Amino acid sequence: MQPLAERMRPKTLDDYVGQQHLVGEKAVLRRAVESGRIPSFILWGPPGVGKTTLASIIAQTLKRPFHTLSAISAGVKDIRETIESAKKQKFFDTPSPILFIDEIHRFSKSQQDSLLGAVEQGIVTLIGATTENPSFEVISALLSRCQVYVLKPLEKDDLVLMLNQALDKDLFLKNRNIILEEYEAILQFSGGDGRKLYNILELVTNFQQEGETLSITNEMVVEKLQQNIALYDKDGEQHYDIISAFIKSIRGSDPNAAVYWLARMIEGGEDIEFIGRRLIILAAEDIGLANPNALLMANTCFQSIRAVGLPEARIILSQTVIYLATSAKSNSAYLAIGEAQALVRETGNLPVPLHLRNAPTKLMKSLDYGKNYKYSHDYEGNFVKQQFLPDAVKNKKLFEPQPNLAEEKIRQKLQQDWGDQYQY
The missing domain is CATH 1.10.8.60 (Helicase, Ruva Protein; domain 3)
Incomplete structure (x- = not known):
């Protein structure tokens, strides 16, 4: 007997539950389907919100051949065979067959590259499904040829x-x-x-x-x-809750809890590269300048687990997780870029001070581009005071060192060099 979820899978857009911003009356994706012309697109959303179902409904509604591949099991050979099959189904001006790829974020660069030609030439209309941000997981050449539709958790x-x-x-x-x-x-x-x-x-x-x-x-x-x-x-369905508990345990400096949640993810079949990527982000966001080696450790971990795979990768992950959990913490770099971006949005494109501008031509030099710029290495200690921010925000402080051993040294150095300008 089929599982209940399969028995209740809807067959039409009218039966489809949720995602009204995409498939409701006059919504963008519904209009495209009703017109009979859909672009290649990627459905990005958490598990269990209907990505596969939506792709199937669209293919049935448009009465197009529907090919499916799972990124977990399909290789380049499978992709090429499917594309060849799609070529044989396309005649003259008939619409392209639909190729649905589940978990497209798991495809390697070479696998994604093998799709490019078929998508560009219109041999297939690609529908990808992913739980991960496609900006990070889908190659730019393929992403530029696809719309991205975001699916929300069911309400x-x-x-x-x-x-x-x-x-x-x-x-x-x-x-x-x-x-x-x-x-x-x-x-x-x-x-x-x-x-x-x-x-x-x-x-x-x-x-x-x-x-x-x-x-x-x-x-x-x-x-x-x-x-x-x-x-x-058994299928790691608590993906989002567990990764949240995992990250918060490391941020909270509890190695026992961090290793426990790591074990839960490994036992649940979580993608180890997903764990590795989250550790890289955490090393920069939550540890940062308090221990710059944390980012090196996280990067090394990611490369290592890629090289060896499971089961040995669990040891590398455990070592890294314990290191990050027991490290000093700081989010000063995270806060600084946030402050800087907010300032840019508020003040717009402020002019670069003349002395900092490049002056490759005589005209630019005559306009005082680069004039009075002081080359730091010509001065004692490789430092000399000068203005680097635009005039309108020249006294703005964006970086705030936090009270840990490493950043205390940074604070002292800034105050020694800059005096009142970096007086916190």
């Missing part, structure tokens, strides 16, 4: 509607005496993930005895999930 009303539809319409549930007395626990555990929602409902209803009425309460849901935690967690 409470969407999830309640899905539950009621399953109880009213599912072939196996509609004739059983099931009363959904309380929704809160199922909604909380689903976390906006429709597939998880149906998995929980199916798990709970499996405990119904033949002929009896099943009343679903919050207490019952919690009890049954705790008894079946392995089933509930």
Whole structure:
């Protein structure tokens, strides 16, 4: 028997629940589908919000050949064979077959490169699905040829509607005496993930005895999930909650908790490169100048786990996580760039001071470009005071050293060199 989530998979846009900003009346993606002309695009959103379902509905609505590949199992050879098959299905001015690639962020650069020609030439219309930011995970050449549509976690009303539809319409549930007395626990555990929602409902209803009425309460849901935690967690469905707990444990300098959440992710089948990328971000955002070696450590970790893979990668990850968790913390660099960007948005394109401008021509020199610039290396200690910010913001302080050993030295050096200008 198919799982409940598969049995309840909608077949039309009218049956599709959620994402009204994309598929509601007059929404951008719905208009494209109704026109019969869709661009190549990438669906970016958390698990269980209907990315695969939406791609399938679009293909069925447009009556186009539909090819699917999973980035987890497909290689370059599979991509080329699928593209060759699509070529044979395209005649003259007929619309392109649709190629759906699930988890496209897992494709390597060479795999993504192999798609470029087919997308450019219109041999296929690409629909990619990803839980990761495509700006970081999809090569720029491919990304520039695709629209990106962002899918949101399903809202409470969407999830309640899905539950009621399953109880009213599912072939196996509609004739059983099931009363959904309380929704809160199922909604909380689903976390906006429709597939998880149906998995929980199916798990709970499996405990119904033949002929009896099943009343679903919050207490019952919690009890049954705790008894079946392995089933509930086996595919790492708590992806977002666990990575949040992981990052916050490292930021909070608790190596015990950090290693625990690392183990939960590894045991749940999380992509180790995803973990590695998050450690790089954390090293810069939460440790920063308090320990610049943290970023080197995180980068080395990422390259190492790529090279060796599991199971040995778990040791490298553990070493790095403990190092980062026990390191001094600072977010001064993170705050500084935020302050600087806010200042730029507020003040616009302020002119570069004349003495800092490049002067490659006689005309520019005659206009005083570069005049009075002081070359730091000509002065004692390789430093000389001069103005580097635009006049309108020349006294603005953006970087604030924080009270840790490394940044205390930075503070002292700035005050020694600049005096009142860097007096904190």
